[in-house]
Amino acid sequence: MPEKETMERAAKDKREGKSPSTQAGEYVHEEMDHIREGKHGAKSTKQAIAIGLSKARRAGVKLGAPKNASAATRKKAEQDSAAGKSGKKTVSRTRSKATSAALKKEGHSAASPKALSKQAKSAASKRTASERSASARKAARTRAKNES
Numbered sequence: 212m213p214e215k216e217t218m219e220r221a222a223k224d225k226r227e228g229k230s231p232s233t234q235a236g237e238y239v240h241e242e243m244d245h246i247r248e249g250k251h252g253a254k255s256t257k258q259a260i261a262i263g264l265s266k267a268r269r270a271g272v273k274l275g276a277p278k279n280a281s282a283a284t285r286k287k288a289e290q291d292s293a294a295g296k297s298g299k300k301t302v303s304r305t306r307s308k309a310t311s312a313a314l315k316k317e318g319h320s321a322a323s324p325k326a327l328s329k330q331a332k333s334a335a336s337k338r339t340a341s342e343r344s345a346s347a348r349k350a351a352r353t354r355a356k357n358e359s
Contacts, residue, residue: 213266217241221272229353231274238270239263243322252317256330259321264288271295 221237242263246253253259268274268291276288294300320326335343 213238213270214241218270221267221270225272227353230349231272234272235264235267235274238267238272242266243327246319246322249319251311251314252319253314253321254317256321256326260330265291268292269294 217237217240221234224234224237239260240263242253242259245251246259253262264274265287268288272295274288274292276285276292280288
């Protein structure tokens, strides 16, 4: 369950008209903090980000399924989105404990500044110059809107 502060920050982003990915970023930040605090670990930075995005979808952030992901990943994203739309359901204690135990065994370097930098660079390098330019222009537009 996401922390109250995280949900409030994501709601603020939504009110300000920021994109769903920006709203979801709050949940990813929370996940990185959890890994750094030692609450649990993650096999890779990608996994840590995926956990955060899953939490965001379950919290009701309107994030679509990734277009170029595997069928299993798309299915999981759609399940999470559906869970976000429906009411709160009880969580299986056994399954929850098993997930926590598995993540506790993982390392904590996935949330290190070096690992995050490497992940960001590799993700950016997969995007075309025009895609990067378009997102920068959009960021500038929303920034100008919110500063006034």
